[in-house]
Amino acid sequence: MSTTPTETNEARSATDRAFLLYQRLVALFLLILVGVTYPLWIDQTVFPAVPIVSDLCAIPGLADLILLASLIAILVTVQILGPQSSKASWLWIASSIVLILCFFLNQHRFQPWAYQFAVLGMIFGLAPPRSARRLTMWISLSIYFYSALSKLNPSFVNELGSDFLVTFSSIIGTSLSPDQLATWKWLALGFPLFELLAFVLLLIRRTRKIGVVAACLMHIGLIVVLGPLGLSHSWGVLTWNVFFFLQAILLFGFPDPTEEIGPTREVKRRLLTAQIICGCVLLFPTLELIGLGDPWPAWGLYASHVGRTHLFISRHAADRLPEPMRAYVDTDSSDDLFVPVRLEKWSLETTGAPIYPGQRFTFAVARAFVNKTDTANSVRLVLESPSGRLQDDREADTFAGDKIAMEADRRFWLNTKPRDAFLDAP
Structure with a gap:
């Protein structure tokens, strides 16, 4: 495997430096998110751990500890050496492999943020930095799009959307009575519609800066509604929204740089592999639409329509x-x-x-x-x-x-x- 170019060659612009910082944030937030959900990764006695296949049910808990220790060691090494290190490609791929093994031992670990970071690890490890940035942007855009689409239905309006609406109204000092909620509950569609608007603004280059503002406002609103002042969701949910706030700025707040010059055959092969992975991630949510896929890998976030x-x-x-x-x-x-x-x-x-x-x-x-x-x-x-x-x-x-x-x-x-x-x- 060829190595990642050094920082002096690659970080020629503010965009390149922002993406290097973004990669560091991915490693940092993965550590934080695993930390705030640590029982999920080490304890299978208080809450059931359900493997992908029944043949893995007899695997002892020592395997989980080894995988967790390996993941932490890999991510800490990425932080110490930096994403521009010659060893970074191997480290990113190793982190994704460890996460996948963790998923096989417990389906519950397939949290949407863990899935996203496993995909990003493969992209960072396989694609040249600027190509990796473009693929990462597509992954992020797909999350906004499919997440909004999963909430555009009556089930969201009647359930979680109504909870969002009541919570938001109480935070701003306007409490909704049950009769008022029955009349105004369709305003809950404003949440996915605003998310869809952020997706469109981020998708179009000329409106991307406005899209960054819209995305940041959306995540601030979600942190308020889902945080201690509102619905008191888990720290993992809140932390992931903080990551998305920073992601919107670092990925979409800078102009696209020029392409890499003269990629070798090995680089092209690895880039093709990263593009295939990205394409599979982008297309998988269509399976959920026809009842063949799970909601989270289809980016059905805060969705109420699921079985x-x-x-x-x-x-x-x-x-x-x-x-x-x-x-x-x-x-x-x-x-x-x-x-x-x-x-x-x-x-x-x-x-x-x-x-x-x-x-x-x-x-x-x-x-x-x-x-x-x-x-x-x-x-x-x-x-x-x-x-x-x-x-x-x-x-x-x-x-x-x-x-x-x-x-x-x-x-x-x-x-x-x-x-x-x-x-x-x-």
């Missing part, structure tokens, strides 16, 4: 749960015989990360809960289909806990069994 799995447990069985598990059962939400288990709350409080969206992983978490607590005869699972793009309608399917294994084999291609350590833990 869901709900776990309900009888009150009698809930009273007999161990105290740590009982904390996630909502016995006050209704007077029904079966009460909901808050799997999302379980994820946030034990891993620091939101639960991986969609039916499959939430089903896997519900399956782990049932197996660990031995409550197969006392629970009900409700699977809701994704909502319609034009109507907020879903199909629901309910079955008992003793049908979990059969339903998992029938419904999902990927694994829904937890790592062995979760079931062995007291």
Whole structure:
């Protein structure tokens, strides 16, 4: 593999220097984000770790510690040597490989920011700096585009969009009553429409500086709405928005430099590989539109239309749960015989990360809960289909806990069994 050009040759302009700083920020923010979600990367006893395939369920936790230590060492080395180092290409690719191995051992680690940084590591390691910058810009633009598209539906308006609207109005001192919300809830579409506007402004060179301002304002607004003054989302979500604020400035706030001159055959080959990776990332979200892809790798961020799995447990069985598990059962939400288990709350409080969206992983978490607590005869699972793009309608399917294994084999291609350590833990 050929080496990355030295800083004196490559950082000839403010744009080049900004991209070198951006690469340092990628390594820094990956370290920070892994830090604020550290239980997700080292602990598979409090919350289930679900591998991609069931053959990996017996892998011991030592493997996770080795991978985490390797990732930290790689990222710290990148910071010490700098992105312009001759070893940087190898280090970036190594960081992506380690992240991919982490994903295989636990689907929950496939957080959207981890996916983005794994892709960026490959692009930084394979493509020459200026080509890497262009590909990175396309990845960033695709996130804005698909994220906005995933929220342009009635489900977002009726659920998370309404939460955004109520929270934003309360922050600016205008509280919305339920009657007012029913009338004005369609204003929630302003959030994805503004995101789509930022995408268009960033896409066009002549309006790119305005787009930087729009993107920065959007991320400031999200930090306010999702932060401690608003919905109090996880630190990972807030940190990623800070990264996007800085990314908008460093990637889109500077003019495009001239092309690299005279790339060698090896450089062209590696660049083609990076372009293929980028193309796959750009096209994958179209699979989610037809029901074949997961929401997060399709950049379905804060989307409400995705399929869901709900776990309900009888009150009698809930009273007999161990105290740590009982904390996630909502016995006050209704007077029904079966009460909901808050799997999302379980994820946030034990891993620091939101639960991986969609039916499959939430089903896997519900399956782990049932197996660990031995409550197969006392629970009900409700699977809701994704909502319609034009109507907020879903199909629901309910079955008992003793049908979990059969339903998992029938419904999902990927694994829904937890790592062995979760079931062995007291």
